[in-house]
Amino acid sequence: xxxxxxxxxxxxxxxxxxxxxxxxxxxxxxxxxxxxxxxxxxxxxxxxxxxxxxxxxxxxxxxxxxxxxxxxxxxxxxxxxxxxxxxxxxxxxxxxxxxxxxxxxxxxxx
Amino acid sequence: xxxxxxxxxxxxxxxxxxxxxxxxxxxxxxxxxxxxxxxxxxxxxxxxxxxxxxxxxxxxxxxxxxxxxxxxxxxxxxxxxxxxxxxxxxxxxxxxxxxxxxxxxxxxxxx
Numbered sequence: 001x002x003x004x005x006x007x008x009x010x011x012x013x014x015x016x017x018x019x020x021x022x023x024x025x026x027x028x029x030x031x032x033x034x035x036x037x038x039x040x041x042x043x044x045x046x047x048x049x050x051x052x053x054x055x056x057x058x059x060x061x062x063x064x065x066x067x068x069x070x071x072x073x074x075x076x077x078x079x080x081x082x083x084x085x086x087x088x089x090x091x092x093x094x095x096x097x098x099x100x101x102x103x104x105x106x107x108x109x110x
Numbered sequence: 111x112x113x114x115x116x117x118x119x120x121x122x123x124x125x126x127x128x129x130x131x132x133x134x135x136x137x138x139x140x141x142x143x144x145x146x147x148x149x150x151x152x153x154x155x156x157x158x159x160x161x162x163x164x165x166x167x168x169x170x171x172x173x174x175x176x177x178x179x180x181x182x183x184x185x186x187x188x189x190x191x192x193x194x195x196x197x198x199x200x201x202x203x204x205x206x207x208x209x210x211x212x213x214x215x216x217x218x219x220x221x
Contacts, residue, residue: 102145
């Protein structure tokens with residue numbers, strides 16, 4: 001069966017610091033991968049999605065970036081965090097139909 | 111107008127009640143429909159996935175799709191306190207990999 005992992009689970013970072021969140025998927029090959037941010041009262045916001053290694057589509061222009069160095073690895077990064085980057089970050093995968101989510105990373109920027 | 115409209119609630123019901131959760135959408139290209147359950151501070155969990163009009167049943171859950179009215183529903187029978195969570199509807203077009211989500215309805219089942 002397929003499993004999706006995210007780490008860390010919780011992160012507190014100061015403004016201006018860098019960020020690296022990692023997501024890995026097990027039990028499937030060539031998945032579509034997604035990064036979402038969920039803010040209170042605002043629903044799920046799609047940030048990036050990837051249909052293959054090195055292929056990244058950005059949905060929201062901001063100070064975040066994503067990379068896919070391996071087939072089942074998806075990384076979300078920032079060089080300098082802003083207060084507005086606080087939120088719940090979710091990675092998801094899809095085999096072409098429905099999407100499955102990871103456990104999420106709760107990021108607080110102070 | 112948002113592509114997907116969902117009442118955020120909160121919705122409070124007594125234990126054992128039938129719960130009806132709904133979403134409307136405006137994009138006629140949507141063909142695949144999903145319902146997710148999200149507990150506080152957890153990732154969304156896929157409950158139901160359907161691509162045709164009509165009903166799909168799984169245990170106490172029934173998903174209903176009416177493409178002509180652009181309206182989808184999730185029914186929960188014999189609701190339990192453990193059903194207390196936020197329920198998100200989601201949908202996508204046939205050739206697209208991006209999914210559009212509703213804002214989620216917060217449900218509380220009172221013992």
